[in-house]
Structure formats: structure tokens, C-alpha cells
Amino acid sequence: MLKIRDLHVNYGGIKALKGININVPDGKIITLIGGNGAGKSTTLRAAVGLVKLSGGSILYDNNDLTGIKTKDIVSKGLVLVPEGRRVFANLTIHENLVLGAYARKDKLEIERDREKVLMLFPRLKERLKQKAGTLSGGEQQMLAVGRAIMTKPKLLMMDEPSLGLAPLIVKNIFEIIQNINKLGVTILLIEQNAKAALEIADYGYVMETGNIVMEGPGRELLNNEDVKKAYLGIA
């Protein structure tokens, strides 16, 4: 579904990505783990056209995304839940969800998706008229995910959805990710919480300073000694 080939990204003189390859097959949960500054966010941002590629290519449904505007990429179903949630704090929860469906015309299905989202996140339903800025961190993450579902993703990319959330809510978020996947949405998940991510992932990639240094099925990586040492805090 998504094929990243020899992707290079530079920020001025900084080489953030030095030729990475990632494959996201239809229907799977794929995870990309790695420490701070490894280049995980850059990878996703390149996929949706928020940063320019310096080399390589990104294929989505066999179409090259180079030079395509973000709004058009999003309309094709390649959707990003950005790092730090980025809900529109000055808008109500209802309005945030409406904006998620901004480019869509299929009114009936939008309404159905809205109901789906409110069923997935009952806490949002009670607060529809409230400004998103008044929500707790966990609720904002749910809104960010709900808003992304309103965009009708085929491939949903999530940038550290568990960042800064309480353990109980983190568990909840990972369950929700699995549920969304079961609804038929392919997932590309970025995490520093490597253990939780690898546990639900079909396949994982490990990234260090702009390179993929290891890859394999989620279970395999979980049991890999190097991964354990570097990312799972187990000696």
C-alpha cells in the first residue's frame, strides 16, 4: 500500500533521513520505533508532503506522491495524526470533527463516520460543544484520532500517540489502534514506547539517526537482544 524507497530528507545541512526503505502492506499494523531525533516524524511528514524529499520516492497505491499537495494526498486516504495531537484548541470538539471531513462530499457516510467516532470515544460525545483546548491530554489524543478517522483514512499514520499520557490511557489508545485496524484501516505507528508498539504490530522497523538498522515481525523484534537492550530497557 505504501512503499518508501531510498528516502532522503535534509533540513538545510542536517541529513535527517539517509536512504530508508519501508513497506506497509494493506491491512497490517506496521511500527517504526527509535529514539528521539532518529527521523521517525520526518518519515511520516515526508509521506504527506509536509517536507520535501531530497531523494528517493514514496509510492502510495503505486502512485508516486512526489510533488503532490498535502490536501490531495490526504484526500487519497493517506492520513497523519501529527505528533503532539495538534487539535484546534480554539474550536469545539464538534468543529474539530467537522474539519476532519473538510474535503469530503459524501454527507451520509460522514455522518456514519461521526457516529463511529463517537461510539469509539464516548467521552467526546459528552463534550461536543466544548472547546478542544479544555480537554485532557488523553482526550485530546482521542479527538486527534477521531478527527483523523473523519478524514476517511485507508492508511492511518500516527506519530507517537502515547506520548505524555498516563499508563492506563496508553493501554486504551493501543486497544483503539487495534480496533481501528480491525475496521479495515492499515496502520503505520511511530512510537518511543517500543514494547507496546511491537506487541500489536505485524512488522516493525527500528530507526537510528536517519537509517533503518533492523526490521522484522513484531514478536521477533520484541525478543531480539539488541532491541531489548536499546529500546525496551531490559539488559
Next chain:
Amino acid sequence: MTFEIFLQHLSNAVSLGSLYALIAIGYTMVYGILRLINFAHGDIFMLGGYFAFYALTTFLMPWWVGFIVAIGLTALLGMSIEKVAYRPLRDSPKVSVLISAIGVSFLIESLGVVIFGGIQKAFPIPDLFGKVMMIGNIYIVSVNFFIPVIAFIFLVGLMYLINKTKTGMAMRALSRDHETARLMGIDVDKVIAYTFGLGSLLAAVGGIMWGMKYPQLYPLMGVMPGLKCFIAAVVGGIGNITGAVLGGLIIGILEIMTVAFLPDLTGYRDAFAFILLIIILLVKPTGLMGENLAEKV
């Protein structure tokens, strides 16, 4: 001063304040979305007046047709300015865009002198707006009655658009986070263009009514109102529409009333806005309705 005379001054003050409010909205909306002070906004206001002038005199349109045409043309022009002078600089440093805005302002003013001529033109006031009306015990020129009414109608329309429509939601979203707006599939360039169109439309309404209130036009007529309305936007809290309206009303009323009560200060009437600006910047730098924005010009 009798109560009647006071009311007469007040009607004049409110009508001027309403005009300032209409113009100030354009500054505040563009700033809210692009963090840009659109220096050409005062000149767009001037063009609105001139377009109406030519529609009524050269093209002999019925006044209401002429006004609509002029407002539409001005809105299109505002959108074109954004497209030509600001959009190509979207990823450039803020100061480049600011310089471009100043350049556009000078360009319009100079072209105005060349094309319209530097001599003042008498605005052809439709009868409806030129009558002297008696409301209760006071006489007012009907335009001073219509200005606040029309301004109010446009304000209600604007509030509806901003608060109830999807485009309005997108504008509010853009005022916080362009990148995430893109991720929602929002065509950011289009929404920015609408914002310029809307601000220019309101400026045109202001320019036309200004032409009827002070029935003359000249190419530099937008400079001083433009400055004062920018101040009104800052006083109200730049980026905040209600604040811009409030700021415009305050400056208009302050200006007229001070001159009315203290005729000796007539020569300083253009200074009041600046004094108010200094006071506000000292006392509440974010403006009356403003929030703390991380970034200020």
C-alpha cells in the same frame, strides 16, 4: 451643549466608528491567519470608493448595482493582491512579505494618482443617502443613519460565516495551525484567498460609505483611515474580530467626541488614535480582547 447636539455628534461618531470597524476587520483577519499586516488594506478601501464612483458616473449604473459591482471588484482585487504579492512569499521570512505589502500600498497609491488623478472627486451621493432625516428631535444626514445599520448587517453576516460555516471553521483553524489544517485536507491557499476577499469586501463597503459621508475621493484617502484602523485592530487585540470592531468604534467615537467637546483640539484629531495606541501598548499590550500570542510583529 444641548442634549440634541450631543446626540447629533454621537450619531456622527458612531457612524465613523462603524466605518473604522469595517476596515479594522480586514487587518485583524489577515493578521490572524498570516501574521501579516496588510499595509495595502487602506488603499483597497480607497479603491472601493473609486470603483463605486466610476460605476455611478462613467458607467451610469443604478447606485445599488454600482455599489455591488464595486464591492465585488474590490474583493477580487484583494484576492489578486494576495495571489501575486504575498502567496509567492509564503515560505519566506515574515519581513519579506511585509516589505511586499508596503510595496503594493505605494504601487496602488501611485497608480491611483496616475489613473484617477490627484485632484479630489466629488462622490455622487444617491438621494437615499444624502437626505437630511429627523429622528426624534435631531437632524442627521441619512448616510450617518445608514452606516451603522449597514455595518451591523455585514457584521452579523461575517459572524455567521466565521462561526457557522465550514469555511469559517477553516479560517479559525488556520489562525492557529496551518500545517494541521493541511492534514485535514483543507486547501489552505483557497481559505487565505477567501480571507483577503472578505476583508477587501468589507473595506469596499467602508470606502463607499466613506465617499458618501465625506463626499469626496482622493488617491491617498486610505492612508490615514488605514493607519487608524490598523491601530483599532491592535487596540482591540489583533487577530480578534470582536476586538477590531470594538477598537474601531472606540477610535471613531473618541475622535469625534473629543473634537466636539474640546474644539481647541480639532487640529489634533488624527493624533487621538496614536495616543490610544500608546496607552494600550503600555497598559495591555495584547489589546482589549487579545490573547497572548507567541508571535507578535
